[in-house]
Amino acid sequence: MIAGRLELPTPSTEYYYVLLYPEDLSGEWARRSLGALDRTFTFVGVPDGRYKVGAVSAVLYQDATSQPPPGTVWHPSTQDWGSADIIEIIDASTVSGVDIVIPGA
Numbered sequence: 001m002i003a004g005r006l007e008l009p010t011p012s013t014e015y016y017y018v019l020l021y022p023e024d025l026s027g028e029w030a031r032r033s034l035g036a037l038d039r040t041f042t043f044v045g046v047p048d049g050r051y052k053v054g055a056v057s058a059v060l061y062q063d064a065t066s067q068p069p070p071g072t073v074w075h076p077s078t079q080d081w082g083s084a085d086i087i088e089i090i091d092a093s094t095v096s097g098v099d100i101v102i103p104g105a
Contacts, residue, residue, distance in 0.1 A: 001042060001043065001044050001045075001046060001093075001094040001095070001096075002020065002042070002043045002046055002051065002053060002087055002089070002094075002095050002096075002098055003040070003041065003042040003043070003094070003095070003096040003097075003098065004018075004040070004041060004053065004075070004096065004097060004098030004099050004100065005039050005040050005041070005099045005100075006018060006034050006039045006040075006041065006055050006099075006100050006102065007039070007099060007100065007101040007102060008036060008039065008102050009102060009103075009104035011036070012036045013035075013036050014036065014057055014058070014059075015033060015034065015035050015036075015057075015058040016033075016034050016035075016055045016056065016057055016058060016102070017031045017032065017033055017034075017055065017056055017058060017061045018031065018032045018034060018041045018053065018054070018055050018100070019031050019053070019054050019055070019056065019068060019072065020043050020046070020051055020052075020053055021051065021052050021053075021054070021068060022049055022050065022051055023049070023050035023051060023052060023086055024050075025067065025068075028068075029043075029046070029051065030043050030046075033058070034055075046089050047089065047092075048089050048090055048091065048092065049088075049089055050086050050087070050088050050089075051086070051087045051088075051089065052074055052075065052081070052084045052085070052086060052087065053074070053075045053087060053098050053100065054068060054072040054073055054074040054075065054084065054100065055072065055073050055100045055102065056068075056069050056071055056072040056073070057071065068081065073100055073101075073102055073103070074100070075087070075098050075099070075100050076099065076100065076101060077100065077101040077102075077103070
């Protein structure tokens with residue numbers, strides 16, 4: 001399981017998608033839609049592996065693709081895929097505190 005919180009600029013009424021991608025960019029594994037009032041996310045059933053978690057405005061999001069959409073902010077707070085933290089799941093472990101800070105928050 002991977003769990004965290006999205007920190008948005010205040011006030012914000014914008015919706016975001018939180019995206020879960022394998023480190024090797026083999027395709028979007030999962031996504032969650034979040035609004036200004038519901039800023040926590042959980043991905044359950046995540047198989048062992050290395051992942052990156054990011055958030056993108058619903059305005060910029062297209063259907064799931066193998067490449068993350070431009071404008072995605074990756075955990076902890078970067079738009080650079082190469083600088084994003086890697087979340088590793090081993091033996092079906094739980095990783096929490098995967099917070100994503102949107103610029104201006």
